[in-house]
Amino acid sequence: MSQRMILGVEDLSVSFDGFKAIDALNFYVEEKEIHVVIGPNGAGKTTLLDMICGKTKPSAGSIRFKGLNLERMLEYQITRAGVGRKFQNPTVYEDLTVAENLEISYPHKRNPLGCLFFRRDAVVLEEMRRIADLVFLTDEMNRKAGQLSHGQKQWLEIGMLLMQDPQLLLLDEPVAGMSARERERTGELLKRIAEGRSMVIIEHDMEFVKSVAHKVTVLHQGKKLAEGSMDRVQNDPRVIEVYLGS
């Protein structure tokens, strides 16, 4: 693993009832890299993210992140280590306001006692405002998250991730269900927040992928089919076959 590598997934496998969702996969993410994973339905993209963030336990293989073995850690420990996950369907805390959603995500003493005596001081407030501004939600701070539009929920979830200040973001279809205008804004947003962070993004929208990806990995039936720049991947005959042929 080179110095600039932040995530190293090696020989990773998992099966559900004998079905191999991920099969001996090797997958690396470098520092400050936006790495997009594409592939047909059932290729194992979401399962890969699930395993990195601890939601699913792999049956074999290792997931190394900054010298830690993530496959042996629990979800909240992985999150605290600096991995942030955004789910396919936006999951925000609907009964809390936007401000409270952001506040909860602020990485400070995430134990009961620490939470009991936590105060929203100037530093926290400033950070909340900065992030709200970044994800276009400044005017919605006091609204219940459940009342936001679908696109706004996506943004809020990205904002919650940013509050956590992770070094590695895992985004599952961040522009799904967004209007063209929202997609554009989200693309800019992702590029802006990518500075200093690494990202793994699952996305189907090829225009969007083209505009953000540093590197693209194509998954097919739990295995890596191709990897490289968008151009290279697009012209790979095997990829074309999987997407268009058969």
Add this chain to the structure above:
Amino acid sequence: MKGSKLPIACDADNRLEVVLPDNVHPTSISRTVRLGTERLRRLYPIVILAIVLLLVIPAALEPFRLGLVGKYLCFAFCAVGLVLAWGYGGILSLGQGIFFGLGSYIMAMYMKLEATSADPAAAVFGAGGPPVPDFMTWNSVDTLPWWWAPFEHVWFALPAIVLLPSAAAFALAYAIFRKRIGGIYFSIVTMALASIFVLVIIGQQGYTGGTNGITNLPTFLGYSVQSDQAVYTLYYVSAGLLILTILAGTFVLKSRLGKVLIAIRDQEDRVRFSGYDPAMFKAVIFAIAAAFSAVGGALFTLQLGFASPSISGIAPSIEMVIYTAVGGRLSLIGSVYGALLIGGAKSLFSEQFTNGWMYFMGALFIVIPMFLRTGLAGLVSLVSHKKVRAS
């Protein structure tokens, strides 16, 4: 404030706050006044409750009735705890009677040992060792069990009332929640535990007093608990502690802990990816609810002069849930009114129409979950909102 051009944020107390432009000095008078009245408005319900409990009820009732209200207040501690655990944490415990019982029995153990050492007849039995309570000698237990001994000290017994039940609750809940068992299964487990608790107390008569419980507890720290004077004192102590408990509960809910709880209740899986261990938080809130119940139990023993398995089983545990449900599962203060109203109704029914009581309770259990999930508190806020809209 909606519609204003000024950006709005929240301050530490979760109140609306206008973020003023840099050129406006933040100590703008109108803002201070607004926040001042806002803060006062928020205090109304607790102030009203304090006036009702500390002034109106003691002035209006004769000692016998006051003693009854004091008893209902004991159960109100459980109801307040259930608002935290069930209303906000989503943990429906059908075993709050266990913790109520633990608090009650710990207090009874202290008082029993106090009564025994004051009774010259009892000293005859514990030859050589500490005196042995009467019910033990009746069951041919001749020496004081080692685990009874520390409870003769008030400095041990009083902290134990809070610490033992909450430690037990924490250990149990953390073990279960860590396994990601929750929801209805946790309810069934707590119900089974309530059943076990009562069975053990009944089965170990020599150490617990069995079905009769621990009785003949005339004094606490040398003061009689049976005089009219004591009824008033204990009533005020109960009411005072209950208000403190509500304030503590409010502090918990207003803090970030309270928000994490709501988040866990609604999206437990997501909370893990915000970096929290939900099992830990649920166990802590369950332990706090247990501590509240235990305080209620201890006060129950002080006021009623006995501890008995009849207040620990499944039926009383579920009854505590309906206090909370009637008052409003999201309202700490509402749950106190719930406990008072149902307690009062129970006394009324038992004096006037005994047969109606079970129908009344049964109907409450059906009507509240089906048609009035937010309880009386929900009804009140509905009415007051309508008023606001009308004005």
Add this chain to the structure above:
Amino acid sequence: MSVDMLLSQIFNGLSLFTILALMAIGLAIVFGLMGVINMAHGELMAMGAYMTYLTSVIFSRWLPGVMGASFLVGIVVAFLTTAAFGLLLETVMIRHLYKRPLDTLLATWGVSLILQQVFRQVFGPINVSVPTASWLQGAWSPMPGLDLPLARVFIIALTLAVALGVYLFLFKSRWGLRIRSVMQNRAMAGAAGINTARVDAVTFAVGCGLAGVAGSALTMIASTGPATGQQYIVDAFIVVVFGGVESLIGTFVSAFMIGQMQSLFEMPFSGSMAKAAILLLVIVALYFRPSGLFSIKVRR
């Protein structure tokens, strides 16, 4: 301890097993398949027992000639009454609470309180017992020194027959197919033209009816009072959870184990300590195997 004593304890355990199994199978259908927590299940059992009692009273007054048939008729009456009550309960209450299991729990507890009071006022606070039919009196001696009361042998046979009937109903009948398809995928079943609301109602009614049969069986080994249901409800829930909520075989085996343990533990311990020990054991066992004894690992 002699072999005879052990055998008779095992037989006692079998009697308890029949009650637990009959109750728990009904509960497993309602709780395991539908996810409904019915706290009034115990009172439905008591209702079945009272119906059996009522039948025997009616027979002894007006049809003393065919008194022998009264128990068999009682079982049918018990099943039909409790199933009809279950149908009513489902329509006016349970149906509106399907998405809220904790609220269902509270509401059905309310039903149980009301039923208890109804029993108390209609049948009186004192326990009633059903006289054993003449053809069930006496004992069966498979070996010298071992007398098995016929009434108990009969309810064991009844339990096995009911279990077989439930199995055939769920896995071999058209209704069973509908029930299973609705439980597995409600939306798909609805789209396939199955009236899911009716399936829910029938499933719930059958589960309640089984509680009624359990009540009939109970009259053979114990008397019935207003609080009878309360005595068994926790055990029944524990049996279902211990067996793995989605497994009928599991429910059956777990009822057998708990019945046997109760009976065997009663020898060294007192009755209440035996029960406490079993509940504790089951909770510990569930801690290590949260989805019950007979669960199948599924993808989550």
